[in-house]
Amino acid sequence: MERTLACFLLNCVPGISYEKLAKCLEYAGSPEALSEMPGARLSECGAVISFSEQAAWDEWRDPELLKRKYDSMEKKGIVYYSRYDPDFPRRLLTLRDCPFGIFVKGKLPEEERNAAAIVGSRKCTVYGKESAHFFGRMLAKAGIPVISGLALGVDGMAGRGALSAGGYTLAVLGCGADICYPAENIDLYQALSAEGGIVSERPPGYEARPYDFPIRNRLISGFSDVLIVIEAAENSGSMITVNHALSQGKDVFALPGRVGDRMSAGTNELLKNGAQVLTCPEDIFQYFGMTVKNETVRKNQVRLSREEKIILDLMGSTPAGVDDLLEKSCFPVSILTGILVDLEIKGAVKKNGMNGYIRLI
Amino acid sequence: MGFGKVISSAITGIDGRRVVVEADYGDGLPSFDMVGFLSSEVREARERVRSALKNTGIEIPPGRLTVNLSPADLRKQGNAFDLPIAVSILVACGILPEAFTDGYTFVGELSLDGRLRGIEGMLSHAISAGEQGMRGCIVPAENAAEGAMAETVDIFGFETLRDVIDFLLGNMEKDPEPVPDPAARPVREEDLDFSEILGQESLKRAVEVASAGMHGLLLVGPPGAGKSMTAKRIPTILPPLTREEQLETSRIHSVAGILDRSRGMVTMRPFRSPHHTISVQALVGGGLYPRPGEMSLAHNGVLFLDELPEFTRMTLDSMRQPLEDKKILISRVHGTYVFPARVMLVCAMNPCKCGYYPDRNKCRCSEREVRTYLGRISRPFLDRIDISVELPRVSLSEISSERRGESSKEIRRRVLKAWEVQKERYRDDGIVFNSQLSGSQIRKYCVLGQEEKDLMKNVFDRLDLSARAYDRILKVARTIADLSGEERIKAVHLREAVSYRGTDRKISGFM
Numbered sequence: 001m002e003r004t005l006a007c008f009l010l011n012c013v014p015g016i017s018y019e020k021l022a023k024c025l026e027y028a029g030s031p032e033a034l035s036e037m038p039g040a041r042l043s044e045c046g047a048v049i050s051f052s053e054q055a056a057w058d059e060w061r062d063p064e065l066l067k068r069k070y071d072s073m074e075k076k077g078i079v080y081y082s083r084y085d086p087d088f089p090r091r092l093l094t095l096r097d098c099p100f101g102i103f104v105k106g107k108l109p110e111e112e113r114n115a116a117a118i119v120g121s122r123k124c125t126v127y128g129k130e131s132a133h134f135f136g137r138m139l140a141k142a143g144i145p146v147i148s149g150l151a152l153g154v155d156g157m158a159g160r161g162a163l164s165a166g167g168y169t170l171a172v173l174g175c176g177a178d179i180c181y182p183a184e185n186i187d188l189y190q191a192l193s194a195e196g197g198i199v200s201e202r203p204p205g206y207e208a209r210p211y212d213f214p215i216r217n218r219l220i221s222g223f224s225d226v227l228i229v230i231e232a233a234e235n236s237g238s239m240i241t242v243n244h245a246l247s248q249g250k251d252v253f254a255l256p257g258r259v260g261d262r263m264s265a266g267t268n269e270l271l272k273n274g275a276q277v278l279t280c281p282e283d284i285f286q287y288f289g290m291t292v293k294n295e296t297v298r299k300n301q302v303r304l305s306r307e308e309k310i311i312l313d314l315m316g317s318t319p320a321g322v323d324d325l326l327e328k329s330c331f332p333v334s335i336l337t338g339i340l341v342d343l344e345i346k347g348a349v350k351k352n353g354m355n356g357y358i359r360l361i
Numbered sequence: 362m363g364f365g366k367v368i369s370s371a372i373t374g375i376d377g378r379r380v381v382v383e384a385d386y387g388d389g390l391p392s393f394d395m396v397g398f399l400s401s402e403v404r405e406a407r408e409r410v411r412s413a414l415k416n417t418g419i420e421i422p423p424g425r426l427t428v429n430l431s432p433a434d435l436r437k438q439g440n441a442f443d444l445p446i447a448v449s450i451l452v453a454c455g456i457l458p459e460a461f462t463d464g465y466t467f468v469g470e471l472s473l474d475g476r477l478r479g480i481e482g483m484l485s486h487a488i489s490a491g492e493q494g495m496r497g498c499i500v501p502a503e504n505a506a507e508g509a510m511a512e513t514v515d516i517f518g519f520e521t522l523r524d525v526i527d528f529l530l531g532n533m534e535k536d537p538e539p540v541p542d543p544a545a546r547p548v549r550e551e552d553l554d555f556s557e558i559l560g561q562e563s564l565k566r567a568v569e570v571a572s573a574g575m576h577g578l579l580l581v582g583p584p585g586a587g588k589s590m591t592a593k594r595i596p597t598i599l600p601p602l603t604r605e606e607q608l609e610t611s612r613i614h615s616v617a618g619i620l621d622r623s624r625g626m627v628t629m630r631p632f633r634s635p636h637h638t639i640s641v642q643a644l645v646g647g648g649l650y651p652r653p654g655e656m657s658l659a660h661n662g663v664l665f666l667d668e669l670p671e672f673t674r675m676t677l678d679s680m681r682q683p684l685e686d687k688k689i690l691i692s693r694v695h696g697t698y699v700f701p702a703r704v705m706l707v708c709a710m711n712p713c714k715c716g717y718y719p720d721r722n723k724c725r726c727s728e729r730e731v732r733t734y735l736g737r738i739s740r741p742f743l744d745r746i747d748i749s750v751e752l753p754r755v756s757l758s759e760i761s762s763e764r765r766g767e768s769s770k771e772i773r774r775r776v777l778k779a780w781e782v783q784k785e786r787y788r789d790d791g792i793v794f795n796s797q798l799s800g801s802q803i804r805k806y807c808v809l810g811q812e813e814k815d816l817m818k819n820v821f822d823r824l825d826l827s828a829r830a831y832d833r834i835l836k837v838a839r840t841i842a843d844l845s846g847e848e849r850i851k852a853v854h855l856r857e858a859v860s861y862r863g864t865d866r867k868i869s870g871f872m
Contacts, residue, residue, distance in 0.1 A: 262721060
């Protein structure tokens with residue numbers, strides 16, 4: 001059997017774990033040789049292969065079946081790169097548990113560019129969403145590929161931010177690359193397949209189970225040179241990505257949060273344990289040794305009227321309620337709401353949904 | 362042996378309709394038959410009339426008695442036909458000369474001992490009698506005051522069937538029921554007041570704007586933020602009902618049987634707050650022979666839907682057309698009924714199932730749960746809500762604050778002024794409020810200057826609004842301008858209107 005198709009087999013065969021297949025591959029020496037071995041002989045490699053696994057192997061070893069699957073995959077616009085392919089991402093080759101191959105929809109990130117992964121909680125706060133969007137946008141604008149997971153919350157917002165800057169972003173999925181999970185992010189999924197990339201280790205049509213996501217997370221950190229954690233509760237899934245990143249020798253940046261904020265407990269803990277502090281995109285630029293014309297002078301670009309300045313100065317780091325501002329500023333309510341809308345148009349504040357505003361500059 | 366005919370009235374929808382009750386008394390085996398498309402409560406009138414006549418001391422000699430209620434294609438229901446049937450029999454038997462009953466409309470229920478009992482929909486009967494040019498209405502004493510409010514027909518209220526007969530025979534003098542003096546009408550003590558709402562100035566302002574243009578209002582906030590408390594006080598800042606409005610609303614309440622007879626006319630703007638388990642029929646009106654629903658009962662007042670996402674989608678969507686048309690059209694095989702429903706729609710909801718989103722220290726709902734919760738309300742329904750406000754949790758300093766806010770009376774004065782401006786402006790357009798403006802009317806009455814146009818362009822680019830939101834903002838800005846007594850919409854009005862857009866973006870996913 002041809003080498004690509006043999007790797008394709010390893011990716012597709014259901015029910016046999018990566019570890020067992022890796023052991024078999026090591027024993028057989030090459031995917032082609034392994035694909036010639038009948039199921040009954042697999043146990044020779046030292047791994048315990050059950051009868052049902054042997055049956056699955058024999059069923060899938062059929063070159064005609066594989067060819068059919070391969071063709072239908074290509075029809076869906078998905079490209080398969082085996083680990084022996086020259087176009088296979090070099091960063092993944094260095095992984096201890098490098099996948100046999102990956103399925104790609106859209107484009108892969110450019111190898112020579114430094115890439116950053118942005119991960120965090122699905123149940124994030126407004127602060128988390130804003131920050132994810134902001135860092136996604138700023139990094140993408142500077143030409144840094146943003147790697148993420150298409151999940152709700154931080155992941156999705158990072159991807160959206162990157163796209164809003166017209167940059168490149170890659171989503172690594174736990175399910176097949178032809179499935180949009182979660183379905184709510186269908187807009188993002190479609191934009192990614194056109195302008196960014198979607199990658200999965202799983203064959204098309206594969207539906208993710210909970211244990212697939214931790215495995216997927218090793219690729220998120222694998223594709224990137226640095227990991228950014230925006231918001232994470234203690235013991236959250238983001239911590240698995242952090243562990244992967246550390247074992248892959250990548251640096252971790254964490255966004256500080258307020259003490260007592262549940263969704264920042266994990267990131268604060270990371271900082272305590274020596275993660276790098278992330279307060280602005282320049283932290284990442286500097287880490288990569290890039291010189292980016294910085295945009296933090298944004299503040300001066302925005303022209304504010306006297307009233308707007310007064311209101312802005314009354315706002316602290318936490319969301320400020322309209323009624324609080326009313327009391328502090330003594331503006332009539334009809335005027336104050338107008339000023340806040342103006343500030344919102346100018347990008348200086350943002351509504352947080354509960355009659356409060358967050359200061360952005 | 363004889364024939365008798367008297368006039369009565371039936372309710373269809375909220376209108377009274379003339380019904381002729383005929384009785385024929387002839388030879389044959391003694392019997393008492395009633396025809397004319399009757400419901401069972403009308404059919405049962407036979408027994409009540411028979412006993413009432415007997416207990417009043419009137420002997421009907423045995424004979425063949427046939428009663429017909431016409432028109433025959435109109436379903437007769439309700440309890441108003443006992444009295445006219447009894448009187449028509451008296452005429453047929455020759456006890457009452459027919460000429461004596463001429464020009465009167467009879468309505469009323471009889472009890473077995475011959476007393477008259479109150480009925481529903483008296484106001485509609487009286488109005489209809491007035492339109493037909495009747496001389497007077499003979500009604501139960503209980504209903505007399507209510508009927509007299511129609512003012513177009515004399516109302517005579519009686520306690521018993523005996524008194525009715527005596528009156529018709531000329532044995533008893535009775536003056537028509539005096540028209541209740543509007544000034545003497547007991548006005549309910551307005552025990553609710555806006556000054557009880559502490560702090561929350563931005564909320565109060567939004568409510569004022571919504572009331573000034575009768576805009577749909579959505580209150581979003583955690584439990585205990587004061588959503589219901591605020592909604593209940595909205596009728597106190599709406600201008601008092603005009604005489605026509607009182608009549609319109611009283612009529613609906615009268616037909617539905619919820620008019621407080623001791624109080625007479627509805628003088629307070631109604632506040633209806635149906636529970637979210639309400640059926641479509643109970644909300645917009647319905648039934649085989651349609652009766653008004655909560656939307657009509659709230660006519661000229663406030664319809665408050667608490668826990669908006671808990672209402673079924675079907676219930677909410679059934680309100681879309683009525684909200685647009687300000688009336689409800691119900692078609693049945695036997696006719697079409699129109700119920701007025703000009704309401705100010707006020708809705709309240711939690712931001713998520715637990716109510717604390719986006720406070721992530723308290724809210725443990727997943728992103729998906731939040732979306733599902735908000736997504737239960739259909740877009741087209743939300744499009745009918747112009748103003749959306751979020752209520753934060755009330756802080757301790759606000760609860761304990763000694764400062765009292767403005768009273769309802771002061772706010773009402775401003776709202777009234779804005780209403781008058783609108784009434785004057787839309788005199789020839791067939792609408793009353795800014796919230797009713799159609800697309801072409803918006804372009805006519807909401808003209809923007811260059812500065813305002815630039816602002817709107819900016820708002821559009823930066824805040825990612827939909828085209829629908831554009832019209833809503835203009836309508837609300839028109840109201841804000843009217844509140845401040847300005848002819849033109851200025852940038853400051855637009856800005857405030859933009860801050861009330863809320864719903865548009867919340868469901869779009871970012872928030």
